[in-house]
Amino acid sequence: MKTLAMVKRIINQLKRDKRTLALLFLAPMLVLTLMYFIFESDDPKTTLVVTNAQPTVVEQLKKTSLTIVEKDQYSESKLKSSEYAAWLEFKNPSKLYLLNAEPSSSKAVEMAIASLSMQPQKQKMATTYVYGDKNTKVFDIFSPMLIGFFVFFFVFLIAGMALLKERTTGTLERLLATPIKRGEIILGYIIGFGFFALIQTIIIVLYAVYVLKIESVGSIGYVFLICIIVALVALSLGTFLSSFAATEFQMVQFIPLVIVPQVFFSGIFPLDNMAEWLQGLGRIMPMYYVADALNGVMYKGFGFSDIWLDLLILLGFSAIFLLLNMLGLKKYRAI
Amino acid sequence: MKFAVELTNSSKKFKQTIVINELSLQVRTGILFALIGPSGGGKTTLIKMIMGMLKSDTGTVTALNKKVPNKQLLHDIGYMAQADALYTDLTGQENLEFFGKMYAMSKKELQDRITYASNIVDLADHLSKKVEDYSGGMKRRLSLAIALIQDPPLLILDEPTVGIDPLLKLKIWQELTQLKNQGKTIFVTTHAMDEAEKCDEIAMLREGSIIATGTPFDLKQQFNAADLDEVFLQAGGETQ
Numbered sequence: 001m002k003t004l005a006m007v008k009r010i011i012n013q014l015k016r017d018k019r020t021l022a023l024l025f026l027a028p029m030l031v032l033t034l035m036y037f038i039f040e041s042d043d044p045k046t047t048l049v050v051t052n053a054q055p056t057v058v059e060q061l062k063k064t065s066l067t068i069v070e071k072d073q074y075s076e077s078k079l080k081s082s083e084y085a086a087w088l089e090f091k092n093p094s095k096l097y098l099l100n101a102e103p104s105s106s107k108a109v110e111m112a113i114a115s116l117s118m119q120p121q122k123q124k125m126a127t128t129y130v131y132g133d134k135n136t137k138v139f140d141i142f143s144p145m146l147i148g149f150f151v152f153f154f155v156f157l158i159a160g161m162a163l164l165k166e167r168t169t170g171t172l173e174r175l176l177a178t179p180i181k182r183g184e185i186i187l188g189y190i191i192g193f194g195f196f197a198l199i200q201t202i203i204i205v206l207y208a209v210y211v212l213k214i215e216s217v218g219s220i221g222y223v224f225l226i227c228i229i230v231a232l233v234a235l236s237l238g239t240f241l242s243s244f245a246a247t248e249f250q251m252v253q254f255i256p257l258v259i260v261p262q263v264f265f266s267g268i269f270p271l272d273n274m275a276e277w278l279q280g281l282g283r284i285m286p287m288y289y290v291a292d293a294l295n296g297v298m299y300k301g302f303g304f305s306d307i308w309l310d311l312l313i314l315l316g317f318s319a320i321f322l323l324l325n326m327l328g329l330k331k332y333r334a335i
Numbered sequence: 336m337k338f339a340v341e342l343t344n345s346s347k348k349f350k351q352t353i354v355i356n357e358l359s360l361q362v363r364t365g366i367l368f369a370l371i372g373p374s375g376g377g378k379t380t381l382i383k384m385i386m387g388m389l390k391s392d393t394g395t396v397t398a399l400n401k402k403v404p405n406k407q408l409l410h411d412i413g414y415m416a417q418a419d420a421l422y423t424d425l426t427g428q429e430n431l432e433f434f435g436k437m438y439a440m441s442k443k444e445l446q447d448r449i450t451y452a453s454n455i456v457d458l459a460d461h462l463s464k465k466v467e468d469y470s471g472g473m474k475r476r477l478s479l480a481i482a483l484i485q486d487p488p489l490l491i492l493d494e495p496t497v498g499i500d501p502l503l504k505l506k507i508w509q510e511l512t513q514l515k516n517q518g519k520t521i522f523v524t525t526h527a528m529d530e531a532e533k534c535d536e537i538a539m540l541r542e543g544s545i546i547a548t549g550t551p552f553d554l555k556q557q558f559n560a561a562d563l564d565e566v567f568l569q570a571g572g573e574t575q
Contacts, residue, residue: 005436013424174420177386178437179409334390335404 006188028150039139046105052090064112143214144294145267152234159193160238176333197231217301236321243328262287339364339520344394354380356543369531370524372540378524413482417493419474428462438485452480471498492523528563
């Protein structure tokens with residue numbers, strides 16, 4: 001009953017705050033769309049300039065992913081003023097000039113030339129993609145994590161700010177002067193903001209899957225389930241951290257401290273290449289498990305048996321934060 | 336129940352500062368009781384100790400025969416904080432409803448209480464307005480209405496009439512007297528000596544200790560003063 005009153009109040013308050021609602025529902029769509037177009041654009045063509053090449057070599061080079069431009073005369077300074085990635089000069093010995101403005105283009109050139117030396121014995125190889133297919137783009141791999149991140153970030157911010165406002169305006173203290181239980185306050189927050197988080201999740205997921213056509217191999221039901229748990233973690237963490245902030249500005253200061261590091265460990269950068277201690281650090285961040293579960297379901301088509309451990313750990317995180325939150329409220333009422 | 340509120344050797348220390356020092360105080364049931372004293376003297380801390388929002392470091396605090404802190408006790412205390420703690424993005428009606436729902440009441444009962452409480456503070460016509468559009472005095476009145484919402488036997492009001500115009504102040508004091516006549520105990524803190532004059536008993540708090548108690552008449556005699564203002568000044572000057 002008291003919890004219900006809390007829920008009703010929170011929904012009433014947020015419903016009237018149109019701008020925050022827009023942030024909650026429209027901002028993720030905007031950013032997702034922007035990232036979609038940024039990453040969806042085709043891989044840039046890497047151009048290699050060759051001089052003095054024999055026609056057969058040029059033929060073979062043209063079979064690689066590179067764009068080949070033949071020149072009679074070329075120089076390092078010309079390479080600098082051009083937009084080409086590299087210059088291969090055939091003489092004795094041959095010399096490869098890499099512009100290296102984009103390390104990825106340099107790698108592409110090196111790989112293409114390396115594959116050339118294997119010719120002509122190279123057999124046509126059949127390729128099987130375990131996950132995705134040959135059209136898989138970077139965006140497909142980290143868009144699931146992005147969805148989780150939006151839910152996490154916005155719920156963290158809005159719920160944290162809301163409880164902070166209750167602290168600073170004294171309504172929290174006033175509320176605790178009534179017979180309400182601390183658990184009822186927290187539960188009210190969970191259900192009230194959980195309601196908006198649910199709507200947000202539905203909007204983001206449907207938009208990502210049906211409008212942006214982000215690949216979702218697994219069940220969308222699991223995506224929702226994960227996102228709801230993400231919202232719970234964000235809510236418990238946001239409200240907990242708000243007790244360490246005296247002002248709204250101090251709440252914002254938690255973003256570079258708590259939110260940004262989590263992004264690094266959520267799959268944008270491959271974790272396998274990181275030092276072991278860094279990987280260990282990732283294990284204590286909720287977003288690591290969020291990304292793992294969402295990527296598993298949406299990209300790899302995992303089912304519940306593959307993600308339950310991630311979900312359990314996330315629930316563990318929120319249980320810890322909620323407990324700390326309950327203890328923190330003791331500051332306002334001895335009992 | 337002889338005393339609605341009773342403190343025995345209660346103290347409260349924040350870090351190294353002693354705010355309430357071995358204080359004992361008894362408030363008889365069914366009276367209008369005023370706690371007066373200079374700002375920073377510990378009035379609000381004392382109130383929070385009675386509410387159980389702060390735990391006394393020493394001694395005991397009892398309210399309505401229950402040992403504080405006690406969550407069930409909060410059911411029977413109507414509390415008005417010094418700063419208006421209201422949800423400004425909600426209407427007056429919604430604020431009253433929300434706080435009312437914290438006490439076990441039927442829907443009908445709640446509506447009746449909202450009508451009653453908003454009439455006392457003269458806000459019945461403004462209930463559909465958002466609190467952010469209220470004036471300072473209106474917010475104060477709404478806070479008072481919230482304190483009355485569950486019809487509690489004990490009212491603890493921290494400076495209830497600050498920023499309220501004289502006419503409404505008079506009305507509120509008449510209502511407080513009326514509530515007292517119904518058998519309720521009313522505990523107020525105030526700076527206004529004309530208000531303290533209307534109370535049955537006064538306690539003067541200074542630097543964490545009660546330096547004088549009694550009826551307004553007693554205090555004036557004790558300090559040989561013409562009015563309470565003089566008592567306040569004299570009592571304040573004594574320890575300097």
